[in-house]
Amino acid sequence: MKKVAIIGAGISGLFIANLFKKNPNYQITIYEKNILIALEEGYGVQLSVNSIKLLNKIGFEKLKIKEKFTPEKVNFYSIENSNKICELDIADFNSDDCKYTTLKRSSLINFLKTDLESFIKTGYNISNIEHQDKMIKISFENGEVKECDYLIISDGIFSKSKRLISKSEAKTRYNNTLAIRGILNKSPENIDSKNISLFLGSDFHYVIYPVSPNGELNFIAIMKYQLSLEEQKNFSLFSDNLFIKKVLEKFPPKNKGLLDDLKELKIFPVFVSENFYKLQNDNIHFIGDAFFAFPPSFAQGASQSIEGAYELFKSIENNTEINFLKNRVNKTKMVNIRSKFNQFAFHLSNPFTTFVRNFFLRRLVKNKKFLESYLGKIYKN
Secondary structure: OEEEEEEOOOHHHHHHHHHHHOOOOEEEEEEEOOOOOOOOOOOEEEEOHHHHHHHHHHOHHHOOHHHEEOOOEEEEEEOOOOOEEEEEEHHHHOOOOOOOEEEEHHHHHHHHHOOOHHHEEEOOOEEEEEEEOOEEEEEEOOOOEEEEOEEEEOOOOOOHHHHHHHOOOOOEEEEEEEEEEEEEOOOOOOOOOOOEEEEEEOOEEEEEEEOOOOOOEEEEEEEEOOOOHHHHHOHHHHHOHHHHHHHHOOOOHHHOHHHHHEEEEEEEEEEEEOOOOOOOOOOEEEOHHHOOOOOOOOOOHHHHHHHHHHHHHHHHHOOOHHHHHHHHHHHHHHHHHHHHHHHHHHOOOOHHHHHHHHHHHHHHOOOHHHHHHHHHHHHOO
């Protein structure tokens, strides 16, 4: 029996643990540095059909219907005048058992860890990784030392495990944007609360979608915002009331009424990966944001984490690990390019370029060939 150690109990780590658990040839242990697994209660996540198909392999279709929503459209609006630009029918990519889904992140995490409680060790902060022949020795700050045949690293964009292996800082960069996140108790006027609403503006966009049967909606805004190197490293800054007030003052004037209805408001800097770290060993692998973190403008972060975890599991199960990195890098590059382009297009400020964008957007959302190329290649695995 092969021992599999998973560092980090986030979406990708918990998902791949569920896959290994179903195979009697593997013994899994999940090591989480925090005492409690972060649920981020209330905040939402979007899952496209490529990840729903894979989640169904571990019983996601049985999750209570009241805990998940299946929006059929993305409605595009202008922040400037609140007019609807167009709508994208995402239901075209659905099947009977795989539908675009929105839900609370906490609901997804709770589902993923339901059958894993006995395999999760919390309060295990990794301190060293040592490769010995075909085995890997991992040490923790609590003094414990463990050995495994496979080490799967899923401890986020600022992966400590990656730094330990590369002996340097994991290469990330500030995306020159802040994320403003919160929960809306009620739907803003003139929007369809059963579907996804995407508002486009100058150096700013925000998304609203359903996450709760009592009418709560997830709110996430991405705002262009310059930070000094010192500010980027000072994470206490983002909970400082003066800083929050300064950021919210830049909120589009016509939409400031939304702030009055937001609860659990949180502001954080958006960091993205600069490149891929290529390991020389076939039994140490990265998944999730530890593998690569995208700009949050294509709603593929969670879905790609799940897809990458599944690809890694199958490659280990079939002894084809050598192909995993190449295949995942190719798909990740495709998603990253689209994410960057979306952010650029969403944040246009010049009236003429905005007019041109809206003109083409109205046509492209109806163009089946374009949608199959732009979205279909991502939504199919």
